[in-house]
Amino acid sequence: MSIIYEVEHLHQPDGWLSPGYVEIDGGVISSVSAQRPDGEITERLRGFGVPGLSNLHSHAFQRALAGRTEFVTTARAEDNLWTWRKEMYRMVDRLTPEAYEAIAAQVYLEMLQFGMTAVCEFHYVHHLAGGAAHANPAEMSDRLISAAMRTGLGMTILPVLYAHGGIGKPLEATQKRFAHSVDAYLKLIETLRGRRAGNSNLRVGVALHSLRAVTPDEVRATLAAMKTIDPQARLHIHVSETTHEVAEVEAGLGARPVQWLIDNVGLSPDWCLVHATHLDNSEIAGLAASGAVAGICPLTEATMGDGFFPLVEYHAAGGAFGIGTDSHYCTSTAEELRMLECGKRLELRRRNVIARPDAAHPEHEVHTGRVLFDAALAGGEQASAQGGGALVAGRRADLVMLDPDSNPLLGHGPQTVLDAWLLSGTQNPVRDVMVAGKWVIRDRHHRQEAAVRDDYRRTMAALAG
Numbered sequence: 246m247s248i249i250y251e252v253e254h255l256h257q258p259d260g261w262l263s264p265g266y267v268e269i270d271g272g273v274i275s276s277v278s279a280q281r282p283d284g285e286i287t288e289r290l291r292g293f294g295v296p297g298l299s300n301l302h303s304h305a306f307q308r309a310l311a312g313r314t315e316f317v318t319t320a321r322a323e324d325n326l327w328t329w330r331k332e333m334y335r336m337v338d339r340l341t342p343e344a345y346e347a348i349a350a351q352v353y354l355e356m357l358q359f360g361m362t363a364v365c366e367f368h369y370v371h372h373l374a375g376g377a378a379h380a381n382p383a384e385m386s387d388r389l390i391s392a393a394m395r396t397g398l399g400m401t402i403l404p405v406l407y408a409h410g411g412i413g414k415p416l417e418a419t420q421k422r423f424a425h426s427v428d429a430y431l432k433l434i435e436t437l438r439g440r441r442a443g444n445s446n447l448r449v450g451v452a453l454h455s456l457r458a459v460t461p462d463e464v465r466a467t468l469a470a471m472k473t474i475d476p477q478a479r480l481h482i483h484v485s486e487t488t489h490e491v492a493e494v495e496a497g498l499g500a501r502p503v504q505w506l507i508d509n510v511g512l513s514p515d516w517c518l519v520h521a522t523h524l525d526n527s528e529i530a531g532l533a534a535s536g537a538v539a540g541i542c543p544l545t546e547a548t549m550g551d552g553f554f555p556l557v558e559y560h561a562a563g564g565a566f567g568i569g570t571d572s573h574y575c576t577s578t579a580e581e582l583r584m585l586e587c588g589k590r591l592e593l594r595r596r597n598v599i600a601r602p603d604a605a606h607p608e609h610e611v612h613t614g615r616v617l618f619d620a621a622l623a624g625g626e627q628a629s630a631q632g633g634g635a636l637v638a639g640r641r642a643d644l645v646m647l648d649p650d651s652n653p654l655l656g657h658g659p660q661t662v663l664d665a666w667l668l669s670g671t672q673n674p675v676r677d678v679m680v681a682g683k684w685v686i687r688d689r690h691h692r693q694e695a696a697v698r699d700d701y702r703r704t705m706a707a708l709a710g
């Protein structure tokens with residue numbers, strides 16, 4: 246039986262319907278129209294209905310480290326990603342499967358509260374401390390899947406192939422928890438593909454940790470095997486996050502990392518290049534032309550002091566991008582997109598840097614919030630393959646309702662609501678969130694929020710102790 250919602254203002258790929266009627270059948274949108282369809286209206290929804298975003302890069306457990314590394318000492322006076330990583334590894338050494346799941350559940354619940362309906366989880370803590378496998382080799386992956394199911398968040402799980410401690414370097418002690426041979430890795434992929442039965446919001450993709458941690462032969466072997474296992478699988482990799490990494494790959498493989506990928510793996514829209522912070526002009530053009538998604542994680546890149554993605558040049562070249570909350574200093578879409586746009590304004594000393602005038606319609610106002618939101622929406626869907634990403638027939642029914650009574654949205658209509666949400670205010674306007682036709686947040690509350698937070702509180706106390 247189908248359900249029909251009348252939405253006061255409904256986001257569409259080419260504008261808004263006010264009102265819009267959405268008909269949902271079995272978790273999928275069966276029709277959208279400006280005219281009231283036959284049949285009874287199940288509910289009238291006040292406010293602005295927008296599609297749920299896919300968060301394209303997450304390491305859920307790193308949330309436990311947020312706010313714990315903001316200091317210097319004589320020994321770490323020059324703090325950067327690599328000194329931060331030492332602190333991260335100290336925590337990894339103490340992570341249990343229970344803690345992994347509890348932290349993930351809290352992070353996933355917050356993602357829903359901020360209007361994300363799916364996550365790409367780039368998951369590399371596979372084994373016991375020391376490197377021995379769990380009795381269930383997929384134990385840690387299963388914990389993440391369980392956290393996503395508990396909260397109702399869609400998940401594209403990306404088990405990570407991690408085999409070396411740097412180009413030509415053995416794994417460090419902590420990194421043994423991350424390691425697989427290509428064969429063992431492919432076995433894990435097969436196991437996780439089996440978990441999709443009974444969980445229609447689960448997808449399984451591939452993650453290569455980086456060109457530092459996986460050799461060219463391992464990259465080729467994995468990609469060749471995936472052509473048989475799942476030719477449509479999404480392929481993610483960390484790349485060019487720091488200048489140190491660019492120099493190491495250039496010395497070891499003879500090309501800058503993104504250029505190496507362009508020349509050697511045949512980048513396509515199936516790929517998501519996470520960070521891609523340091524790009525030369527040829528890499529900007531090549532990456533944009535490939536159709537791959539750049540996975541920008543603005544607040545993580547900012548807190549790590551990595552550098553700033555060349556957004557304006559890349560967007561002008563037609564490059565696709567999406568947003569990840571990565572280490573989860575923050576789990577808010579609005580904060581991430583604000584950092585991206587406003588950081589560029591500071592750098593370039595001008596306003597509205599991503600939006601460009603519409604040459605065909607000189608009077609048409611091109612709004613920054615809309616450009617940012619639509620780009621992150623398309624890039625997130627492309628990188629996650631969740632089947633959502635737009636409120637149109639045939640897509641998964643992932644609907645986020647923004648509250649017109651929240652302070653930042655007061656007085657705003659469809660034309661400026663995304664500017665108001667993403668670029669102003671501190672109050673979160675997300676009121677209701679639906680994933681695959683099911684409400685998981687209503688009136689700002691999730692049924693599991695107290696229990697999830699209790700588990701998280703206990704976990705954080707144990708990790709701090």
Ligand SMILES: [Zn+2]
Nearest residue numbers: 304367483571
């Ligand atoms: Zn990452």
